[in-house]
Amino acid sequence: MYNVRTLRKAGPMSDRYPETLHRSTVARSRLFRIEAVGLRFGNGVEVEYERLGGSAAGAVLVVPVTARGEVLLIREYAAGTECYELGLPKGRVEPGEDPLRAANRELMEEVGYGAEALTVLRSVTLAPAYFSHRTQLILAEGLFEHRLPGDEPEPIEVVPWPLGELERLLGQSDLTEARSITALYLARDHLAGRAA
Amino acid sequence: MYNVRTLRKAGPMSDRYPETLHRSTVARSRLFRIEAVGLRFGNGVEVEYERLGGSAAGAVLVVPVTARGEVLLIREYAAGTECYELGLPKGRVEPGEDPLRAANRELMEEVGYGAEALTVLRSVTLAPAYFSHRTQLILAEGLFEHRLPGDEPEPIEVVPWPLGELERLLGQSDLTEARSITALYLARDHLAGRAA
Structure with a gap:
């Protein structure tokens, strides 16, 4: 996994889904949309990801x-x-x-x-x-x-x-x-x- | 195939690789780079594509x-x-x-x-x-x-x-x-x- 930039580390792991801290579109073209998402995992670790949105209908x-x-x-x-x-x-x-x-x-x-x-x-x-x-x-x-x-x-x-x-x-x-x-x-x- | 916008249609098919008419970066984020490429196929049809660059090393x-x-x-x-x-x-x-x-x-x-x-x-x-x-x-x-x-x-x-x-x-x-x-x-x- 390389799509990761760790911001803060803390606490033990949890099996909860991570909490979304923020979400925004950082780049867009005719066909693609790139989103930045900040997540806090169950153990307190916060990570900044980038993700590509696909067609909603697949x-x-x-x-x-x-x-x-x-x-x-x-x-x-x-x-x-x-x-x-x-x-x-x-x-x-x-x-x-x-x-x-x-x-x-x-x-x-x-x-x-x-x-x-x-x-x-x-x-x-x-x-x-x-x-x-x-x-x-x-x-x-x-x-x-x-x-x-x-x-x-x-x-x-x-x-x-x-x-x-x-x-x-x-x-x-x-x-x-x-x-x-x-x-x-x-x-x-x-x-x-x-x-x- | 949906990543296509046809600009001009003409002539019969050829088995040659298409010719690159232009190429430019249209959007960029921390991890991704989106490129626009114009191609002319062997049969004369010109098409505008968008492509995502990946890591060169894969x-x-x-x-x-x-x-x-x-x-x-x-x-x-x-x-x-x-x-x-x-x-x-x-x-x-x-x-x-x-x-x-x-x-x-x-x-x-x-x-x-x-x-x-x-x-x-x-x-x-x-x-x-x-x-x-x-x-x-x-x-x-x-x-x-x-x-x-x-x-x-x-x-x-x-x-x-x-x-x-x-x-x-x-x-x-x-x-x-x-x-x-x-x-x-x-x-x-x-x-x-x-x-x-």
């Missing part, structure tokens, strides 16, 4: 699996890492939008398919120490062709891969996103559990 | 596994999600520091153990679309008691868990971090592969 990441057991991955340019990345379709949940509906919309925009069956596998965080962001990982089955226009700058490459060959997929160096890897493992376990 | 996340096959998890307060979170020890790599050395240091600070054997399992990203951050997932074995002082505001709870009972561990609702879940799967597969 995000979805979709594992589309065909009737033949292939997962439909995508490869697109990622401005954060400045690389083309192999991963799963994803996006923000719009305010008021149902997460399953958001998953189906992103699937239609990015892969060109809709899903008859959507299952929430798990909700995950990215960096809980400093980022509020939560993503719902959603399995999509019963796929049918249906394309919605997206806002991508160039066509997205769709990469089908047999989910049974996850180990070989993990050998691809452009598959880097922990959320995508977690979702692939969970989808494989979920489908294996249903088959058993 | 981060490490450690899977400490005892001789009895137990993984040593930690539970600590996370200022981003504002919850106590179950996960794995982690932290920033200091400038000039070897990542394996950083992993051992974080392990000593957060869990009170050092490791005789450290193995890089994989490098992962958090949100490649807008975050440059990279984390090396590192398996730590040959554990011995060795505590270094850390900067945590209260003592960290250490939670041993049999790695063979990963499914039951995934049932814990306070285990949310995709990096930690990915690292647990990879460590289990790595150790199973060695045993086979």
Whole structure:
């Protein structure tokens, strides 16, 4: 843990949640808001943190699996890492939008398919120490062709891969996103559990 | 993909990397730097992105596994999600520091153990679309008691868990971090592969 500046130390630990001493926005851009928060822990220690606010409605990441057991991955340019990345379709949940509906919309925009069956596998965080962001990982089955226009700058490459060959997929160096890897493992376990 | 504002559309796709038109810091705090980048894709489409710069040296996340096959998890307060979170020890790599050395240091600070054997399992990203951050997932074995002082505001709870009972561990609702879940799967597969 490095997102810490200790201001004062005292007393024994408690299992209470820390008390918020102050909270303010210290920087803001078109997409991001950085907040400073002062906390007093149960043992009296006071700490100053910075945290990134995420979209209140969160995000979805979709594992589309065909009737033949292939997962439909995508490869697109990622401005954060400045690389083309192999991963799963994803996006923000719009305010008021149902997460399953958001998953189906992103699937239609990015892969060109809709899903008859959507299952929430798990909700995950990215960096809980400093980022509020939560993503719902959603399995999509019963796929049918249906394309919605997206806002991508160039066509997205769709990469089908047999989910049974996850180990070989993990050998691809452009598959880097922990959320995508977690979702692939969970989808494989979920489908294996249903088959058993 | 939502981190996009399309400025101009034209022409067919190319497989070239996009050209950087401009780049500037638009917001900055004690810990974070937000950058605006203008890109022109191979097909002529120009897009304005925002991205978060991470630590240049990156981060490490450690899977400490005892001789009895137990993984040593930690539970600590996370200022981003504002919850106590179950996960794995982690932290920033200091400038000039070897990542394996950083992993051992974080392990000593957060869990009170050092490791005789450290193995890089994989490098992962958090949100490649807008975050440059990279984390090396590192398996730590040959554990011995060795505590270094850390900067945590209260003592960290250490939670041993049999790695063979990963499914039951995934049932814990306070285990949310995709990096930690990915690292647990990879460590289990790595150790199973060695045993086979």
